[in-house]
Amino acid sequence: MTMIVLGYTGNHKGEGFRRRAGRELIRLGQIGYTHRNVTHTEMVLAGPWWAADIASSSLMDGGVRIKKAVRLNRAHWMAVEVPGWEAQQSAAWFIAHLGEPYDSRGAVGSVLYGLGQDDGWFCNEADGASVGQIDPHKMPPAGFMNYCLGQTGARIATDDFFSTPENNKGPSV
DSSP: OEEEEEEEOSOOTTSOHHHHHHHHHHHHHTTTSTTTTOOEEEEEEESOTTSEEEEEEETTTTEEEEEEEEOOOGGGEEEEEEETOOHHHHHHHHHHHTTOOBOHHHHHHTTSTTOOOOSSBOHHHHHHHHTTOSOGGGSOHHHHHHHHHTSTTOEEOHHHHTOSOOOOOSOOO
């Protein structure tokens, strides 16, 4: 089985000033990373890009959550295929932790070292924990994408993931 991990590379124009400022701080703190434009991560639990079940932790959604049948916009996402990681294992973790709070301090602390953590999870902290990564709170989203690509057999699979034709029109994230 193979897991798809998504890295958000789109813009955040619709967000308020505090959220955009936080994302820009994370982006600046990721200067040394290959994929520094990744500001959020998601795990694909099931489905194709036009009806994907995805899971992560999100400030906007209040913490750990699963979204069902989401239509993803290729222009906003990078996809990494990680053989050996199981969507079932990840889904079980997310189900067990649904509703737990977002870790704002930990998210900022992933680039401003020493800031610490709150009780909760930021995006790639939850995503990494869901597949058994040790200390996922020690890296920002770009670091997590680099970690994913460092796994045996992992590869950037954006073209493959989004290649299936689908004529369904509608809103996408």
